[in-house]
């Protein structure tokens with residue numbers, strides 16, 4: 001059993017995490033939110049789980065490194081500088097970052113990789129996601145990780161082949177592009193579809209999150225798995241063995 005500290009504890013995910021921590025027999029070490037000193041939480045935690053905001057990431061990583069404890073990063077909307085900060089922290093402590101901690105999406109990424117490589121670049125790839133009205137980043141972290149999986153399978157770079165936010169006279173889609181569309185509304189926990197559109201046929205691979213417990217359970221499973229590991233950057237695939 002472990003003391004698990006939650007960053008972003010008053011948010012929707014923070015509340016889901018607290019419920020899963022208590023139900024799993026771990027101890028809830030406490031929460032940190034905007035304006036709190038995360039290093040104080042790190043000092044009384046065996047690991048940190050961060051579902052807050054990109055602007056908080058640097059100091060959260062710093063706190064984990066200072067305390068010498070593992071950290072799970074679930075926050076999305078990350079930029080290159082955030083990934084560099086994660087790589088840097090992972091030299092000192094175990095860190096796992098993912099846009100989606102669920103079992104279903106981790107497996108979906110594998111299926112997308114398989115489909116994208118077998119079907120070849122004449123099959124256009126479009127990724128559609130829908131989330132609740134409060135979500136601030138787009139495309140979602142999950143949509144981007146699915147796009148990365150498809151790009152990797154095709155031997156291309158997502159950054160160079162990404163088409164998102166088409167509006168007006170946007171022109172025909174570029175050959176080999178990976179397109180994104182983001183819908184927002186209501187209380188949707190998370191819907192993702194990867195559409196492979198060929199000539200006269202389409203394949204759609206989808207995942208529906210019915211509630212946030214799936215993300216919270218995956219995050220706690222990841223935190224348990226990180227405990228006692230060597231410093232490094234780990235993936236959800238490693239945690240789940242898929």
Ligand SMILES: NC(=O)C1=CN([C@@H]2O[C@H](COP(=O)(O)OP(=O)(O)OC[C@H]3O[C@@H](n4cnc5c(N)ncnc54)[C@H](OP(=O)(O)O)[C@@H]3O)[C@@H](O)[C@H]2O)C=CC1
Pocket residue numbers: 007008009010011012013014032033034035051052053055056073074075076077098099100101102141215
């Ligand atoms: N990887 C995954 O599987 C999943 C990832 N997410 C991601 O997790 C993040 C949080 O999602 P969600 O809980 O729905 O969002 P919420 O807005 O409900 O919660 C975010 C919480 O973080 C707090 N926060 C904001 N800035 C800071 C800061 N600088 N330091 C500490 N806490 C801060 C917010 O406080 P305040 O309200 O005062 O700003 C709020 O309490 C998002 O990036 C989301 O995309 C969500 C679900 C699954």
Ligand SMILES: O=C(O)C1=N[C@H](C(=O)O)C[C@H](O)C1
Pocket residue numbers: 076099100131135139140141142143189190191
């Ligand atoms: O903000 C959310 O709610 C979610 N964010 C993650 C994302 O950006 O993909 C994961 C999940 O879809 C819910």
